[in-house]
Each structure stands twice: as C-alpha cells, then as structure tokens.
Amino acid sequence: MVVVIDAQIAGISGDMLLSSLVNIGANKSKVIDGIYSVEDYLKGSKITKLDFDKVIKHGIEATHLVLETSENHHERKGMEIQECILSTSDKIGLSEKLKFLQRKASDHYFMQNQRYMENLWNQYIFTKRQVLILP
C-alpha cells in the first residue's frame, strides 16, 4: 500500500496533517482522548477546546482542527516539549515505535540551533522504518 501526502498547493502544517488523517478515517475519539493527555505534562497549559469539525474550502469538504488553549508560560524550553511528548506517549501506551517518530519529529522541530542538530543526527541514525521492524 502507498500513501501520497499532497502538499503541492496549500503546503503543510501540523494541524492540516492531523486533520487529514482524521478525515481519511482515523478514530476521532481515540485521537482526542490521547491529545488531552498532553495537558498533564505541560504544567500551566490547558486545552480549553478540542474537536474536529468539517469545513468547506473552495468546494472541498475537509476536516478542521478546532483547538483553543490557554498558556501561562510564553516561552518554553525545547526540553519541556520533548519530555511532554515522550511522557504522553508512555501514558497513552503508544507503541515504542511511535515514540521514536515523535522524538524525531520533535527533535527536528527544535533545530534552531545548528550545532545541536548535528549532535542529534549523530545520535539518532535510525530512519522511521527501523521502528516498524523492531519487535
């Protein structure tokens, strides 16, 4: 099976990817419940509204993420977000494999610091596929 992610026209943001996955058939309540666990690990932040609705954009019906949060911290350290992601994965029992994907995605996101990035690549030399195969 093959999956094409088509960002040719409108680009891609985190919420667009998430919404498109819900639209193609991911279990909405499973996703929502899992997301709420994030709150426990980011002290001072609360999710005040979380849902997926349907919108029409130029004739195409698409899923849209409705998200409202309140945050006390204006700036967070990168470490906090990463710890949050890993801990949430543990809590909701996301398989080991997804934790690696998340870690890589979140590490990538934090790559404002180039030297940090280089160290990271030295450590994380797996590709996504590795996690598919490890028992």
Add this chain to the structure above:
Amino acid sequence: MESVHFHEASSIDTAIDIIGSAIALDDLKLFSDQIISTQVAVGGGTLTFSHGTTSNPASAILEIFRGSDIVICGGQVKEELTTPTGASLLVNLADRCSEFYPTMKIKSIGYGAGSKDFDGFSNVLKIVKGESIDEFQLDTVQILETNLDDVSGETIGHMIDKLIANGAKDVTVTGAITKKGRPTNLVSIICDPSVTNRLMSILVSETGTLGVRVRSSNRYIVPRIIVTVPIIVQGKNFTVRCKIVKHEETIKHFKVESDDIKSISESASLSFKAASDLISDEVKRRLNIK
C-alpha cells in the same frame, strides 16, 4: 536542547499536532505503507515574530528540509503555507519525494483544512491511500564510460574512491585489450544526472582521459530501505545498518553494511567472516526472519 526556546505561544500546539498525528497514524496502521510526498508549497512573503521579520520560508523550515529528499516550491501566495511542525512531520514520514503520483489504485482520500482562507485555491492538505501497482521503482541514471590504457593501478584505485566520494552510485573497471595489443581499462560509472559534470571533471583531472561517453538510462530498482538494527555481540551492544528488501510485509532479503561488520570484527577481535556470520544470525533473530 536546554538552550532552545520556543518564541511563539504555540508550543502546546506543536505537542498536540505531533501526538495527535502519531495516534492517528497508529490507528490507521499507516506505518506499514510506503509514504510518498509530493513537492511542498512553502508560500512566500514575510513573517513577523518575536525576533523580528523574516522571509518565508523561515530558517526553521529551511533547516528541517535541508538534506532531505523533499522538494520545496515557493508561491502561490505571499504567506507562510508550511509550518515547522508540518515540515518536520513530513520529513520524518515520507520515504521519498515524487513529482507525480505513483501508479496506484485509489482506496481512500483525506482532506485536512488549514485555518486561513485564500483566493484562488483551497487551503487543504490532501492525502491519498492506495494500492501501488509498481513492484519496482523507475528512475533515470547517467552512465559515463571511458577507456584508460596508460594509467597505473594506483591511479585507478584512487579514481574509484574519489568518484564514489563525490556521488557516483557505482564504478566498475574491467580489464581488456585494445589496439596494438595494449592492455586497457574500461571504466563505467553510474550516477544521478545532477553529479555528471562533477564526476567528469574528476575523471579528466585524475586520469588525463581525453573523452568520456555519456548516456542516460532508465533503471528499474527494487525498493529497499535502510534500517539500523541494534544487536549484541559478545555481550556488547552495537548497531548495524542493513538494506532490507520487503515484499508484502515479509522481508525477502537483507544485507548488512560491510563497514559495520568490519568495525565490529575489529572491536570483537573476530575475523571478518566470523563476525559477518554472527551478525547475520543476530539480525535475522532481531528482524524475525526465518
């Protein structure tokens, strides 16, 4: 990591997008599929944030895409179309980037909306899941050939190493006889069209050859993936890179990177062959290959 700060009040959003996407991917079992990205629209114009104004795509996005296979494209609007979170998720999910959709039967389609509305296009991400018809991937390579009849073995050895280091996919040298009974070497190089010029200069400067034949060739390749497998040899932990060929979920063939076998044989004081056999067994066990 300690020195990296988030500047926009969107940090919990990032965690939510990443976690939510991971849960959705797990639920849909999309990890077993080959994921292909098309070109990515990055928009244009400028973006103002806590550090001032920058042009789109911003540095974070450039860094994330740097070195990856993903092709970006500016336009159609002077706004940010791709965010750092979107970029990092895509870079980690996509196995390759393709200009066109592959040969496939369509099974399901998903549309995810962005928050803004634009004139002239629908602000949605499209994902299409289907059955791939190609068992092989088709790509184009260039083949460079030349004959060398007056260079030493050492020159040839050095030339091979230098060509590989500069992007040649493969270099083969075959011995032959040419006019006047002279021994000659037929050099054949396979490479991506983007490095042809560079390799030609290397060939000319290293060997003094006066002519290089170039032709393009389509090539069917068996899709393969490279994975890193942690193994234990003599009680110590190592990791090895393996090329894996799968057919419908089962691993048909694997090959361990010989440099990794070599370094393990040195650390463990084993012969190359002994190390290779040991590592193969370990990898088979780890990957559940019969």
